[in-house]
Amino acid sequence: MIQLYLIRHGIAADRNPQEYPDDRQRPLTDAGRKKTRKIAKRLKELGLNFDHLLASPLIRAQQTADILQNAKLSKIREVFPPLAPGGDVQDWLTWQQRHYPDSKNGDVAIAVVGHQPDLGHWAEQLIWGEPRGQLIVKKAGIIGVNLPDEGDSIGQSQLFWLVPPRLLL
Numbered sequence: 001m002i003q004l005y006l007i008r009h010g011i012a013a014d015r016n017p018q019e020y021p022d023d024r025q026r027p028l029t030d031a032g033r034k035k036t037r038k039i040a041k042r043l044k045e046l047g048l049n050f051d052h053l054l055a056s057p058l059i060r061a062q063q064t065a066d067i068l069q070n071a072k073l074s075k076i077r078e079v080f081p082p083l084a085p086g087g088d089v090q091d092w093l094t095w096q097q098r099h100y101p102d103s104k105n106g107d108v109a110i111a112v113v114g115h116q117p118d119l120g121h122w123a124e125q126l127i128w129g130e131p132r133g134q135l136i137v138k139k140a141g142i143i144g145v146n147l148p149d150e151g152d153s154i155g156q157s158q159l160f161w162l163v164p165p166r167l168l169l
Helices: 032-046 059-072 089-099 118-128
Strands: 002-010 054-055 077-079 106-114 144-145 158-163
Touching: 002 077, 002 118, 032 059, 054 059, 054 089, 059 077, 089 118, 106 118, 118 144, 118 158
Parallel strands: 002 106, 054 077, 054 106
Antiparallel strands: 002 144, 144 158
């Protein structure tokens, strides 16, 4: 079985075109880094370990992924451009099929670090077959989705975890 953990980046600097003319460069705040480190530590305490960690190319997602990797939650980390705002879950499914084509040989846990509303939409597509705008991932929050062992994952996956960050602190 493949367990997909959709993780939203931590608290980032406010949108300010004067300070960050390129929104992709908005970093985590000090509070965002601190909170994300606490959550990463708690995830490690809960025994989570990701076989693969993918992150949006935006700096706030990269910093969040760095924190998760520094907490020893994953040895393998990659930048994954489809996790940028507006990315398509089909691109991730293509990646997953190429890297983990046969999950029947054991459980695989993959974490992706991205942005809202995209992560909520990805989860909804996997669970219900279409985005409904109902699942919201808070900053540094997590949605867990089990993908089916066979067949199309769209509309066939199961929600197993929806955790706001406050429950991990």
